[in-house]
Amino acid sequence: MHEAVVRWMHGTVWGFPLPDLLLAAFFCVVAVLSVATGNPNEGPLVVTLPVAVVTTAALAWRTRSGAVAVALVVVAGVVQTVLSQTPGSLWSLAVYAIVMYSVAAHYPEGLAAVIGAVMVAALLIEEHIDNGVDYLFILLLFGGLWLLGRTSRHWRGRVSTAEQRQRDAARLAVAEERVRIARDLHDVVAHSLSVIAVQSDAAEAALERDPVRAVEPVRAIRSTARGALTEIRGLLDVLRTDDAALPGTGSPGISAIDRLVASARAAGVPVEYHAELTDAPLSPAIDLAAYRIVQECLTNVIKHAHGAATVVTVQQSARALRLSVANGTPSHAARAEAADGRQTSGGYGLVGVRERARAVGGSMSAGTTDEGGFRVAIDVPLHSAAGRRAS
Numbered sequence: 001m002h003e004a005v006v007r008w009m010h011g012t013v014w015g016f017p018l019p020d021l022l023l024a025a026f027f028c029v030v031a032v033l034s035v036a037t038g039n040p041n042e043g044p045l046v047v048t049l050p051v052a053v054v055t056t057a058a059l060a061w062r063t064r065s066g067a068v069a070v071a072l073v074v075v076a077g078v079v080q081t082v083l084s085q086t087p088g089s090l091w092s093l094a095v096y097a098i099v100m101y102s103v104a105a106h107y108p109e110g111l112a113a114v115i116g117a118v119m120v121a122a123l124l125i126e127e128h129i130d131n132g133v134d135y136l137f138i139l140l141l142f143g144g145l146w147l148l149g150r151t152s153r154h155w156r157g158r159v160s161t162a163e164q165r166q167r168d169a170a171r172l173a174v175a176e177e178r179v180r181i182a183r184d185l186h187d188v189v190a191h192s193l194s195v196i197a198v199q200s201d202a203a204e205a206a207l208e209r210d211p212v213r214a215v216e217p218v219r220a221i222r223s224t225a226r227g228a229l230t231e232i233r234g235l236l237d238v239l240r241t242d243d244a245a246l247p248g249t250g251s252p253g254i255s256a257i258d259r260l261v262a263s264a265r266a267a268g269v270p271v272e273y274h275a276e277l278t279d280a281p282l283s284p285a286i287d288l289a290a291y292r293i294v295q296e297c298l299t300n301v302i303k304h305a306h307g308a309a310t311v312v313t314v315q316q317s318a319r320a321l322r323l324s325v326a327n328g329t330p331s332h333a334a335r336a337e338a339a340d341g342r343q344t345s346g347g348y349g350l351v352g353v354r355e356r357a358r359a360v361g362g363s364m365s366a367g368t369t370d371e372g373g374f375r376v377a378i379d380v381p382l383h384s385a386a387g388r389r390a391s
Contacts (some may be wrong), residue, residue, distance in 0.1 A: 014061050015299045023098075024059035030091050031056050043084025051080045051087065055095055061198070062102035069099045074122040086130040096123070100142050105156075106148025116146045183292075183352045192228035194302040198267040210350050218265040227259070253287030254314060257294050257323050261312060264298045268307060271298070282321065286380055289356045290314065290323055296349050297325035297376050305330035308373060319383055322361075326375035350376070 011018040031052035035045065058072035073096060080087055100119060104112045123138050199217040206214035231239050231252070254277065262272045282290075295314060301310050310327040350366060353376065355365040362380030369375050 015064065017063055020063055021062050023062075024056055027059055027091055027095055028053060028056040031089075032096075034089055034091055040089055042087060042089065043080065047080055047083045051076045052092075055087070055092060058099055059095060062099055063106055066099070066103035066107055066112075067115055070103060071118045073099055074119060077126050078122065081126040081129050086126045086132065097141070097145055100145045101149040101152075104146040105152045106149075109150065112146070112150065116142070159220070179355070183355060189228065189232075192224050194299050195224045195267045196264050198302060198306065199224070202268065216266075220263075223266075225264075225265060252291045253284075254282070254290050256291055257312070257314065259294050260291075260298055264302060264310070267302050269298070269301055269310055270307075271310045271312060273312045273314075277314065277316045280316070280318070280382075282316070282382075283360075284319060286360045286382070287358045288376075289362075289380075290321065293323055293353050293376075293378055294325060296353050297328055300349050300374075301325070301327045304372065316382075319381060321380045321382055322376075323378040323380075324375065326369060327373045329372040353378070 013021055032049065034040075035042075035048045035052045054076040055073050058069040058076075061069040061072065077087055096119075100116060103115050103119070106112075107115065118147075120138065120142050123142065124135060127134055127138060199220045203214045203217035203221070206212075206217065254275070257273065257275070261271045264271045294314075298310070298312070301308065305327045308327040308330045310325065313322075313324040313326075315322040353366075354364045357378050357380065360380050362378055364376065364378050366376045367374070
């Protein structure tokens with residue numbers, strides 16, 4: 001029902017808004033009946049009847065072209081004033097008032113002022129020709145209607161701007177959420193698939209020589225796949241959870257980095273893990289970001305520097321949390337595979353790491369080491385994060 005009313009309100013006939021046509025038709029009927037019954041008697045029908053039709057027809061133009069509407073009422077009013085007397089019926093006053101309001105409400109300020117001034121000047125001239133004395137009334141009434149129309153236009157503009165801002169904010173929120181989900185899926189899937197791919201190669205090689213040795217890679221594949229499924233289910237649960245839930249609740253954190261290290265070791269990457277943590281709790285956002293950053297860095301090592309010795313360091317102090325993942329020089333075969341992978345990869349890994357670091361107020365530096373390896377370092381100031389949480 002509401003949609004039908006809205007469609008009706010926005011309907012057009014021959015280019016004229018349907019509500020304006022109905023308004024013009026209503027006043028035309030009232031005007032013709034008033035003129036035909038002589039209430040009030042403003043002159044011969046040969047003059048007043050055409051003037052009534054033309055004056056009320058101006059309402060059909062009030063939003064399509066306010067200038068045409070003003071021209072119609074002005075011409076009709078001057079004609080009746082010269083040939084008979086100034087229109088003074090209530091319906092004519094109502095039509096003049098609606099036209100003045102419409103001009104002020106639908107035209108830019110400068111043009112609305114000019115058209116409104118022309119209409120008021122014409123009414124004052126008509127009053128002078130008819131030897132009337134209502135100059136002040138005309139100025140106050142139509143000046144007030146002009147101001148009311150400008151206020152309406154200003155208010156509609158503010159409402160439209162506010163609605164546009166809400167739409168922009170909603171689109172931005174959706175875009176940010178899509179990026180966050182894509183980043184999480186990339187971290188989970190890329191890491192798990194990299195481990196599974198390496199372990200699959202190991203299992204395939206073992207099956208050809210010694211099937212017993214294929215047991216451990218297969219177990220690692222099973223464990224990694226189940227872990228990935230658990231994390232993906234966790235992401236889906238977050239998407240279905242009410243926004244009032246605390247962010248990061250139930251998500252992995254620094255305490256789960258041990259599992260990442262064990263997974264990388266099982267994939268054939270010698271990893272050393274050093275953690276220096278204080279008793280001060282971290283915010284869920286920083287805790288999750290640290291886990292995801294280390295996860296992505298180890299994924300890159302598995303993909304691009306497989307077999308290179310890697311050191312993961314997590315240091316927490318009263319003022320900052322520092323993460324470092326540094327790998328040594330990869331083997332020739334690993335370098336070849338990395339070059340092969342870069343030709344087909346979109347390179348979202350380090351981009352996601354940088355985005356995660358910035359999201360919690362941190363900074364990232366990455367580059368090759370003097371020994372030919374690669375190092376990623378993250379520095380997250382904890383006091384600023386605490387300040388943001390407090391604010």
